[in-house]
Amino acid sequence: MLELQHISFAAADGDTNKEILDDVSLTVSERFVAITGPNGSGKSTLAKIIAGILTPTEGKILFNGEDITGLSVTERARKGISYAFQQPVRFKGLTVKDLVSLAAGRHITVSEACNYLSEVGLCARDYIDREVNASLSGGELKRIEIATVLARGTELSVFDEPEAGIDLWSFQNLISVFEKMHARTQGSILIISHQERILNIADKIVVIAGGKVSKVGTKEEVLPGLLAGRICPALEN
Amino acid sequence: MDELEKMLLVQIADLHKVPDGAYNIRKNGEADGRRSTPHIRIEQRKDKKSGIDIFISSETQGESVHIPVVITETDYRETVYNDFYVEDGADVLIIAGCGIHNCGQATSEHSGVHTFHVGKNAKVKYVEKHYASGDGNGENVMNPTTDIRLAEGARLEMETTQIKGVDSTVRTTRAQLAAGAELVIREKIYTHGKQFAKTDFSVALDGEGAGADVVSRSVAAQSSRQEFYLRIDGNGKCHGHSECDAIIMDDANVVAIPALAANSVDAELIHEAAIGKIAGEQLLKLMTLGLTEQEAEEQIIKGFLS
Numbered sequence: 001m002l003e004l005q006h007i008s009f010a011a012a013d014g015d016t017n018k019e020i021l022d023d024v025s026l027t028v029s030e031r032f033v034a035i036t037g038p039n040g041s042g043k044s045t046l047a048k049i050i051a052g053i054l055t056p057t058e059g060k061i062l063f064n065g066e067d068i069t070g071l072s073v074t075e076r077a078r079k080g081i082s083y084a085f086q087q088p089v090r091f092k093g094l095t096v097k098d099l100v101s102l103a104a105g106r107h108i109t110v111s112e113a114c115n116y117l118s119e120v121g122l123c124a125r126d127y128i129d130r131e132v133n134a135s136l137s138g139g140e141l142k143r144i145e146i147a148t149v150l151a152r153g154t155e156l157s158v159f160d161e162p163e164a165g166i167d168l169w170s171f172q173n174l175i176s177v178f179e180k181m182h183a184r185t186q187g188s189i190l191i192i193s194h195q196e197r198i199l200n201i202a203d204k205i206v207v208i209a210g211g212k213v214s215k216v217g218t219k220e221e222v223l224p225g226l227l228a229g230r231i232c233p234a235l236e237n
Numbered sequence: 238m239d240e241l242e243k244m245l246l247v248q249i250a251d252l253h254k255v256p257d258g259a260y261n262i263r264k265n266g267e268a269d270g271r272r273s274t275p276h277i278r279i280e281q282r283k284d285k286k287s288g289i290d291i292f293i294s295s296e297t298q299g300e301s302v303h304i305p306v307v308i309t310e311t312d313y314r315e316t317v318y319n320d321f322y323v324e325d326g327a328d329v330l331i332i333a334g335c336g337i338h339n340c341g342q343a344t345s346e347h348s349g350v351h352t353f354h355v356g357k358n359a360k361v362k363y364v365e366k367h368y369a370s371g372d373g374n375g376e377n378v379m380n381p382t383t384d385i386r387l388a389e390g391a392r393l394e395m396e397t398t399q400i401k402g403v404d405s406t407v408r409t410t411r412a413q414l415a416a417g418a419e420l421v422i423r424e425k426i427y428t429h430g431k432q433f434a435k436t437d438f439s440v441a442l443d444g445e446g447a448g449a450d451v452v453s454r455s456v457a458a459q460s461s462r463q464e465f466y467l468r469i470d471g472n473g474k475c476h477g478h479s480e481c482d483a484i485i486m487d488d489a490n491v492v493a494i495p496a497l498a499a500n501s502v503d504a505e506l507i508h509e510a511a512i513g514k515i516a517g518e519q520l521l522k523l524m525t526l527g528l529t530e531q532e533a534e535e536q537i538i539k540g541f542l543s
Contacts, residue, residue, distance in 0.1 A: 051525055053521055053525075072524070073521060073524040073525055074524045074527060074528065074529050074530070077524065077525050077526060077527040078527045082525065083525045085518075085522060085525075088522075089516070089518045089519050089521075089522040091519055091537065091540060092454075092482065092540070092541055093454075093537075093539075093540035093541035093542070093543060094536070094537070094540035094541075095540070098536075098540055102523060102526050102528065102536060103526045105526070105527055148526065152526065152527075
């Protein structure tokens with residue numbers, strides 16, 4: 001279980017400090033938890049704080065009761081936290097198979113790597129030896145990014161807008177990836193998303209606006225308000 | 238052959254035993270084994286220079302020649318001239334390479350001058366690896382010179398790699414291409430410590446339809462220095478592409494000076510160059526997979542140079 005206690009984050013903005021997150025507390029113990037909210041509300045910052053890429057100015061992060069606030073990205077990854085980048089990173093020279101192997105933490109066979117790629121809708125044999133470089137499209141990179149998290153199979157997986165750029169692949173497939181992932185790991189999946197169809201599968205929805213938690217609840221409690229556009233105008237688009 | 242020499246052979250030529258096909262093994266300046274085959278003849282040079290002539294007949298199809306050089310003495314310097322005469326239509330794999338193990342205090346140096354006379358429509362794949370080790374303070378120096386002359390329709394693909402232990406190197410490659418000839422070069426260099434590596438490519442695309450593709454990838458770590466010079470001359474209707482891509486680390490220094498010269502309105506020449514440190518995002522991504530920063534760095538370099 002992940003627990004965020006009174007997390008604040010400020011970043012330098014010219015001469016002043018801009019408050020991006022302000023006293024955010026929440027727990028993630030359910031199967032699917034979705035974080036939503038307008039652009040610039042601090043959602044991605046929160047995901048980076050969970051992965052250890054950013055350090056909160058104030059507050060504590062507990063993972064299974066242990067205070068991990070001071071742990072590095074590597075240490076958190078080894079404790080069982082995975083993080084899928086919103087904008088996947090390109091590597092000259094590393095192949096798709098190299099990356100999936102590194103994610104799995106061991107040498108994997110071609111057929112194992114293929115399984116992960118097939119799950120994200122990539123015809124595996126065409127991709128396995130390709131370099132994770134600029135020759136891949138944004139959508140392909142995004143699916144490979146999801147495959148790396150699949151290969152890790154950790155207790156907590158954080159996805160920052162996984163649906164962005166994968167229009168050619170259906171949401172239904174993405175959702176079934178999450179469902180299979182949960183069936184395997186029995187852990188929690190935290191998804192930052194604007195997409196109604198993804199919010200629809202969430203056991204809990206957290207709405208962040210202006211750096212604060214503005215609403216937490218089940219989809220029945222939160223979705224109607226969101227869809228009416230009162231809390232999250234971004235959803236109207 | 239002792240264990241040390243065997244180790245060097247594995248490093249430079251991936252040889253675990255006497256190779257199949259033609260070969261010439263040179264050890265501390267002496268021939269340590271040679272075999273010609275019906276299609277590939279290896280002979281001592283006729284002039285006074287040290288080295289061999291390799292004659293590859295038109296009948297050669299898919300055969301290989303191994304010509305590794307091993308040096309295990311300190312304070313040993315040599316310049317060796319090897320000439321390859323590849324007849325029209327031959328198809329051959331040539332594996333060269335030099336391994337030095339210098340455990341003394343003085344410099345060991347190998348300068349190999351390889352000249353390729355490649356006949357019409359012949360195909361050559363040339364693989365060259367440089368490796369050095371040693372536990373003394375003696376310097377290991379290698380200065381390979383490659384001179385490539387491609388006749389009409391010939392193709393030469395050169396893979397040149399220097400991964401470890403070479404303290405100083407000046408790598409000079411010259412090529413002249415006749416009509417329809419094709420040259421592909423893939424260079425990989427890793428330097429560390431106080432090593433110095435200079436690469437100098439010069440390609441003349443003389444004939445109509447000649448093409449060259451030269452790609453160099455390098456990593457310069459610690460206080461090492463690298464210089465990359467390249468010039469492609471397009472002297473007719475031709476296409477040339479070159480790319481140099483370097484990762485710089487620590488206190489290293491990399492200079493890249495590419496030049497393209499179009500001497501014909503129909504010459505199409507492209508150069509791409511990039512020098513930079515490992516992107517922070519790349520390190521972070523691998524760290525989120527559970528690697529330490531150092532492991533992430535190693536994986537990125539390994540992938541980049543593989």
